[in-house]
Amino acid sequence: MSARAGRLGVGIIGAGHVGPVLGAALAGAGHAITGISAISERSRDRAEAILPGVPILPIPEIIERSELVILAIPEGEIAALVSGLAETGAWQPGQILAHTAPGLGVEVLLPAAARGAIPLALHPALTFTGTSMDLQRLAESYVAVTAPTPVQPIGQALVVEMGAEPVIVAESDRAxxxxxxxxxxxxxxxxxxxxxxxxxxxxxxxxxxxxxxxxxxxxxxxxxxxxxxxxxxxxx
Structure with missing residues (x-):
């Protein structure tokens, strides 16, 4: 399976500084943003500014609609969210699941992988401002990719489509x-x-x-x- 085999429906969980920008980068490569989750008024405003017209949806609906789900949420919240959604059967076989936390590899995504999801850890080495200016800076940046060897090319292809340069980082080296x-x-x-x-x-x-x-x-x-x-x- 390749990220370049076709356009993906991309769901963004988290409307902080990172999620909307990565969504905009992937939209610029031709992918369709299916929805984004946002709780606070500030995050809703940010999502609308960077991804105008993209619906703000509940997390389960985003997962249901998307072939690629990006978890752009605080590192400490990822494990509970992934395992909790796995218990409800939300993750789909063949669905690509990527988080953006620097200190975690793909082990935290194993509950989703056990249900057939493809786990990726993609961390852009960039301090995000949460504005459209980040798109240009992303194109000058590197992204750490951690993934099982057979699916590393998927992570690398997604990073290239964002405009950045992928660098493989082993699971044991994430800390x-x-x-x-x-x-x-x-x-x-x-x-x-x-x-x-x-x-x-x-x-x-x-x-x-x-x-x-x-x-x-x-x-x-x-x-x-x-x-x-x-x-x-x-x-x-």
Whole structure:
């Protein structure tokens, strides 16, 4: 089975920052978004802004309508939702089920897989804003793909259709992967907040804008180095 064999009906569970954007990316590749779940008024507004005209539906109805279901919900909620829906017989044989949590592989999806669903873990290495701007940034990003070997090509094809670059991460490496993502995200945020705070205290207007080029160039240099140190004379 291939994600490119035909257009899929895609259901999105979760209208936070990630789900609607991935839905829009797949819609741009020609897939049909069958529905999205959204609880709060803010999430409903976000879903309507990014996926206009897509119906907001109960989760069981989304699953019933969809060949691909994306779980874009907090990591701690995935296991209970998947197992609970498995007990009701909601998951369908051949249905593709993907979650977006960095720290989990496909083991958390086993209750659905036991009923014939195809399990995928797809985590975009991107800090989402929950706006259409994320679509362009997604096209410049990588997505960690964890899946049983026979269905890895399905996950890779879906990522390519989103416009991103797939990278296979083993199930046993998901915890280390999540640690790397958290370290990069939390450390960079903390340092920038600290630096802008210091500049604000000494009266620098718009400290975020002041540091923007410096931070971007410093991060770009660190990424190019990839763990290799420059010689002291090259840093002068």
């Amino acid at each position: 280390a992967y999540a640690e790397a993502i958290a370290t990069a995200t939390e450390f960079s945020r903390s340092i920038v907040r600290q630096a802008t705070g210091i500049l604000a205290e000494i009266g620098v207007e718009n400290p975020g804008g002041f540091l923007s080029s410096l931070v971007r160039s410093s991060v770009d240099l660190a990424l190019r180095e990839g763990g290799h140190r420059e010689a002291p004379e090259d840093l002068a």
